[in-house]
Amino acid sequence: MTIAAPVNEWFLRNRRDLPWRRAGFGAWGILVSEFMLQQTPVVRVIEPLAAWLERWPTPADLAAVPVGEAVRAWGRLGYPRRALRLHACAVVITEEFGGVVPERVDDLLTLPGVGEYTARAVAVFAYGHRHPVVDTNVRRVIARAIDGQADAGPASTNRDLAAMAALLPQDDADARVTNAAIMELGAIVCTARSPKCAECPIADVCAWRADGYPEYRGPARAAQARYEGSDRQVRGLILAELRTSDIPVTRDELEALWPDAAQRERALASLVADGLVVASGSDFTLPQ
DNA sequence: AATTCGTGGGT
DNA sequence: TACCCAAGAAT
Incomplete structure (x- = not known):
């Protein structure tokens, strides 16, 4: 709680003007954006997202075309199975949810390609519900500011969600801002490579900083396999x-x-x- | 639980 | 230059 207030205040002054943060962007747009953002940097998503939503403004629009069209439109975003799953998602939403993106986390989790992160991101950012949203940025911020570790270890859904839940304000709207704010802090200040601690709104309460920036000690994450020749x-x-x-x-x-x-x-x-x-x-x- | 699954930019 | 990393999910 000692970090929610300063991070929220920082966010309101420093947040990036991203399409999915505009008022009235809609749950479908947010769902599509979250699919595209899975393991993909923000800057690479902006243009394909706009083109996608112009072509398929509703789930029913996407559900009505052959899945190959979705794969083609996915272009070079990477992980093209996401295109298959997003199309399958559109079909399920159209056929089983009346064409409306569901707002409950447990309903969202039944959708193809929607996991613990995406389900909560949609419930929170599209519908304003109060849940912890944990992505790689949030995990890193918590590891540093709260746990005093240079980096988060392997993901542990229950532990990570509980840690984030403990930081959220009670009010739904405030909690929504905190979710976006901590994610944003990890994305542009508390970055993996070269954190900009001089710009950090919670540097004065950061456990990692207080401990003198100790190196990461924990289970080594599996090295990413080389792409060339794979x-x-x-x-x-x-x-x-x-x-x-x-x-x-x-x-x-x-x-x-x-x-x-x-x-x-x-x-x-x-x-x-x-x-x-x-x-x-x-x-x-x-x-x- | 450890792997697999693209692509491109940063360091 | 060779990594490292990116709003993860499925198996």
Whole structure:
């Protein structure tokens, strides 16, 4: 509680003017933004989000088109399975929720691609309900300011949600601001690489700072696998080819994308298994 | 619980 | 240059 007030005040003066924070942006827009923001930097989401919502202003609009259109429109945002799940989400919302994005966390959690973070983000930011919202930024701020650790360890949903819940003001509207404010603080001040403690509104109560910025001691997070030469890269190459082609892509064209036949076939098979690619005779297309 | 899943920019 | 990191979810 000693951090909610100063962080809220800081937020009201320093928050970025992001599209999904504009009044009347709508629950659908916020849901789409949260899908796009999963593991993807804010700056890369702005334009695709605007194009997406112009094309599909409601869940029913998206549900009405073939899922392949969603995969194509996803473009280079990364993790294209999110496009499949967002489309599936639109179908469920249209068929089971009357075309209205649900506002209860437990209803939101039933939607494809909606997990603990996204469900609460929608309930809080779109509907104003009072829940803790915990993303990577929030986890880092709490690890530093409260726990005195340089970085958060592995995620632990219950512990992380409880820690954030303990910081929230009682009032729904204030709690909503605090959720956005701590996330924003982690995004632009208490950053992973070079935190700007001189600009931090809670530097005077930060446990990490008070302890002299000790290095992180805890379970090492698994190193991210190298991308170059990975199956992910091959999947990306194949899907990029399909995205930019209006007609089915032949095996010969796919062979030109990657020399290792075994890896190419493995990547292709996994894309088919995911539903991102379908066989069309002896050729391949995005799903219809 | 540990892995897998894109892409691009920062350090 | 090689990492590291990014409003996570599913398995």
